[in-house]
Amino acid sequence: MRKILYLFIICFHFSCSHAQTFDGSWKGEVEVSGQKLLLVFNIQKDSAGKWNGTFESPMQTAQKFAINQIRIEHDSIWMDVRNIGLLYAGFLDRDKDVMKGVMKQGPFESAMILVRSENEQSGLSRKQDVFPPYSYTEEEVEFKNSAGNALLTGSLTYPKSGGPFPAVVLINGSGQQNRDSEVFGHRPFKVLADRLTKNGFAVLRYDDRGVGGSKGEVNLATTIDFASDANAAVDFLSKKAVVDVDKIGMIGHSEGALIAEIVASENSKVKYIALLSGPVIKGDSLLILQSYALGKVGGLSEKALDVNKANNRKLYNILLEDEPPKVLAESLEKELIQQNNGNPLTPDMKIKLSPMMSPWFRTFLRIDPAYYLKQVKVPIFASFGGKDVQVPANENIYCLQHLHLNTTDVTIKDYPNLNHLFQNAQTGKIEEYFENSESFNEQLMxxxxxxLKLKTN
Incomplete structure (x- = not known):
């Protein structure tokens, strides 16, 4: 389950030299039978040094359950909520406010990311969320990507009268997400689709492979495969009677922006693209920037940040080599042992290595967005958040401004106080994604x- 935004593009840092803390309230979500459930773990160490805590699922019940057993070793944790048969095993990411792990309850098992919260309040306020009845038509659709052997399901919204309409495809960022780009109770693509449809656009948003009714290979799929899905979405739109075939565009967030660049560089049906927190810098360099930014807001010293930067560069250089997977895995383990002061890697550390060997990750390291951007000939809208720690604004804006593009119609917008999800933020740290009631900034929309209206009139 390669979930959640692209914060969770995987950046690794192995460090056993300093203590980690699990104190606090941790919130995450899991999908059960198509429903997103908020889960909350509140844990603390008492004066005797013993860990204790409570678990709650506020969308199901107001009751809090005792966490009967908590085991912690270095950056790893294991929790047992015996009354309901729930287990959680995870580890602290580089950012000490993010925990990655697996939740099990009976036969059900799911990857789950927890984010440290500043308070134990379990309610979620999502002031922009959209619910029926709508003032426009919403149509359930499905389309095939024959080239990629995938079937995608989604929603097409359009005004009730008039047409044909200019149309846009919304493209999710990294990780398997539903058509609403839903995360932590936010549904930003549903909010955006609602705004655009009310302003005269047809909007197609779709579930990623393996989510909802969408089907297709996920584990071996790369950004290029997901671009093939988006390309199929454009072709599908071009055949709809309600769509003006000469006014089709794409809006992508994070990796979705990169996908929009790829599709627009080769599909002449795409007449304009909007890039929301879209990477301009090559994948390996972007991840190093991201690791630095996350570490900085997480409170790491400049010395530690420099060490992490050098260590990550060594790891990525190995992954960029054209060697068989077995050889790469051996080289990675050797390098990590050296970075771990010569100590052998624990089984837990070895498990963390496996995502680095995935086709998606290795491909992302190699992709240079500039290569595709230079081939785009249509108008570009590029927006960045000044508090974005995943696609840092300054470096990516600078790179975009200095590219020799094939189009002079480029609009660059910098929103100093917005984070990666385009929410008003204090620091840009990940826990703010969860706590913020804003799903998509009104000014940006x-x-x-x-x-979009200017380009389609």
């Missing part, structure tokens, strides 16, 4: 809507 206004600017984007005005730009």
């Amino acid at each position: 206004d600017d984007l809507t005005k730009w």
